[in-house]
Amino acid sequence: MPSGPTHLFIPGPTNVPEVVRRAVNVPMQDHRAPDFPELTGSIFEDLKTVFANSTGRVFVFAASGTGAWEAAITNTLRRGDRVLMARYGQFSHLWVEMATRLGLDVVCLDVPWGEGVPVDQYAEHLAADPGIRAVFVTHNETSTGVTSDVAAVRRAMDAAGSEALLFVDGVSSIASIDFEQDAWGVDLAVSGSQKGFMLPPGLAFLSVSLKALEANAAVDGTVDGTDRAMSPSYFSFASMATANDTGYFPQTPPTQLLHGLRASLDLLLDEGLPQVYARHYRLAEGVRRGVAALGLDLCATDPAQYSDTVSAIRVPHDVDSGDVVRIAYHRYRTSFGAGLSKLAGQVFRIGHLGDCNEVMCLAALAAAEISLNDAGAKIELGAGVAAAQAHYSQHYLEETR
Template sequence: MSNGISHLFIPGPTNVPDVVRRAMNVPMRDHRAPDFPELTLPLFEDLKEIFANETGQVFLFASSGTGAWEAAISNTLNRGDRVLMSRFGQFSHLWVDMAERLGLDVACVDVEWGKGVPVEDYERHLAEDPSIRAVFATHNETATGVTSDIAAVRRAMDAQGSDALLFVDGVSSIASVDFQQEAWGVDLAVTGSQKGLMLPAGLSILGVSAKALEASARAGMERCYFDFADMVATNKSGYFPYTPPVPLLAGLRVALDLLFAEGLPQVFARHHRLAEGIRRGVEALGLKLCAMGPQWYSDTVSAIRVPDDIDSAEVCRIGFQRYRTSFGAGLSKVAGKVFRIGHLGDLNEVMCLSALASAEMSLADAGAKVELGAGVAAAQAYYRAALSERESAVALEEVAS
């Protein structure tokens, strides 16, 4: 018999706030009833604000984020289309695999794991190959804790006069770090319910630009369940072309309310603050991140390299079995080499301190030579200073107003 709670520090699914869990505990309702649009139409509009998508549309599919990957491709491209992608982690790799299996002609740039989207290589490929119909970029590579500059990708495309569609995987970034679909010229942006939106897995969310909607009318790839046309026809009146997961929609309503009550700029600032505390703690333990430089650091997940003589899978096992803490395991090329602390969603400073404390004990028990308490102390010092500075700034704003 165990007391207290188990601790979840994987990069998704993330912790679901109690108020959201309670909101999903609802009786089943008629999804064709006249009052159903009172729930759904505001959801569609509020999700556009989350994506910063002013002139396009946001679709909700009953699937994991992978479903929105497929919807984005199958609705806007044709088999044989030339597309530009990059591979620098497990999830960017899986997107390349999907594109190839759906019949696209993929020009793939392989990048060392720990770096992100190779913008200069993209610009060179676009200059050499004007037939490229789409450019794909993973905003936040969850396997390595790497965030890429999507605005820079759009600038590279514009510099070469490319009319290609820009696809972005924002599964572990949207609603946690700044994402500007319209301003960055992103045509198709993918996320899932189980990350920054603080829900169980089961909803994939796809932000679509006006340009991509136009492209969907001309694209000839087969699609059925994920057809944009069916969604447009039914969503406009607040309904779906199939049975939607009503409890998840009820939870989404409350999750969005929480995000807006905090304020999106404040949400992004909190994620940066929490992530920086984790990074300070990792450094104090004498460890390094998988991300190869501050320009790549992710504010939603840190992939932490273990010493060469330590198996990161053992760190995760000890954390789970001995300290009731779930860390993200290393995937594919970094299996056994890194473990991951997810720091996104419903999270605060003290929760992050507990993640570091559990990580320190798990590392030490696995044989790593770390100084117990060093990481926690470094994070504590940072959080105290950062929160004090934040309170001072808020006080000044109140005086000014």
């Protein structure tokens, strides 16, 4: 009989801290009770702090991040609106697919997987087409381990004089990687509970700027004699705002997850968001040095865009990354992320976000090494772990001088 836990190193859902697990384990309560707003009011305010949104508001839906994608689109755009998007990984691809299904006129730029958002191409399209109503960016592409420069996209929009809304998928970045909604001019920022927020799946967060709220107020009605509004019901901003302003929700909320969110926000804010971001960089850099010491490459092609939450690692040409993932799980009780879509068989992914520390990352590298070895990769066992150890130890020594 196997002993010990199965180690979780996927880029989401992530490990849930014990204090958050305890916070979720509470009796069911009345979500219409007079004191319920004592819980929700502080959550709404502290979520704004995490998103760095000082003037707008954050909606919390009982959904996955995909629900927040849909809420963002259906509340602010009309069918037929022309939008600028790019595909550079599985999740940016899925957002394009959703936008198309919802009836948007999608201008889609295809980029090699491993690169980030094509800022220069965006700038060209924005300069040539003032009719673009929205620009979409996947901040951290979870399938490739690439973090794109959202601020650069905003600069390109401003240089072109674009009045478009800026949509950002921050599901695997927000609460782990620096995110500045106000400073970057982001109008709609999407995230979910199961990654940097260190909760089980089930909550979708959508942080909305004043400009996006104004767009929502104006989206109903006819344009050119036709009604192209999407008119969401479950995801309606208006319904949610009316209820949230009194501390409640228009539907039954997952109250246990809200208690867990309160505990998670306490952890993030007590550590300090700059310290959270610095920790993620430190841990990620150790993993990256370990990968390099094994003679392997990341899927991300530009070091400036390496993700601090997930590393997608290319396996040798004669190795199937699916075998690495299966061996790790069945022999060594360790879960890694598989390569998705066109990267299937080519990469496996180590998630190093949320409730994570140095020894956990060393364990992930050790499991990766032995699984790669068993799958036939010619690597030096221990080389990756040693490189990461040296990085973590050196950082500690420098910090304590």
